[in-house]
Amino acid sequence: MAVEAWYMDSSEEGQRKPHRRNPNEPVSLDKLKRLGVFYWKLNADIYETDPELERIRKEQGYSYMDIISIHKDTLPNYEEKLKMFFEEHLHLDDEIRYILDGQAxxxxxxxxxxxxxxxMKKGDMITLPAGIYHRFTMDETNYTKAMRLFVGEPVWKAYNRPADDFDARQKYLASLQEPGEKAV
Structure with a gap:
């Protein structure tokens, strides 16, 4: 089964809740793709030897990899980090995450x-393009284990909104335009 996505409601209630609109407004993989968000479903039980993951890493140039376990018992300053991850931000490089266990x-x-x-659930892998505004949070299970992938050396710098002057943001906005349209 493919990843599930939906437009969020405007409630300010806990960030870890699903925040589905009523009625739910699902978002298709095609819509995510048009936004530059790419998705793969992999077998997380064999991530260490998975030929499909190896193929994707080779094709995409994902040379760096590490694994992070996000849980109050494994991540120092857990609540502070979650607040930081939930700030709307962008990166100058793509963000690639592969969920090995848990969900977020x-x-x-x-x-x-x-x-x-x-x-995101076990086996889901996505790429968020450089320049897209995004944020991350746990769901109510409060646990995930994720592989972080990078092209070259990892860059951990996040630029909180507003960050519209960066080339990565301008290129991202231009990528959303239909041919012949002007970027706003």
Missing amino acids: YFDVRCEEERWIRIA
């Missing part, structure tokens, strides 16, 4: 400035 949410801004929540 990535929220991305669409071209209409609405939040789309992506529910």
Whole structure:
């Protein structure tokens, strides 16, 4: 089964809740792709020897990899880090995450400035393009183990919104335009 995504409601109630609109407004993989968000479903039970993961890493140039376990018992300053991860931000490089266990949410801004929540579960891998505004949070299970992948050396710098002057943001906005349209 593919990843599940939906437009979020405007409730300020706990960030770890699903925040589905009523009625639910699902978001398709095609819509995510148009936003530059790419998705793979892999077998996380064999991530250490998975030929499909190896193929993707080779094709995409993901040369660096590490694993992070996000849980109050394994991540120092857990609540502070979650607050930081949930600040709306962008990166100058793509963000690649592969969920090896547990679950979590990535929220991305669409071209209409609405939040789309992506529910990530074991075996889900996504790429968020450089320049897209996004944020991360746990769901109510409060546990995930994720592989972080990078092209070259890892860059951990996040730029909180507003960060519209960066080339990565301008290139991202231009990528959303239909040919012949002007970027706003």
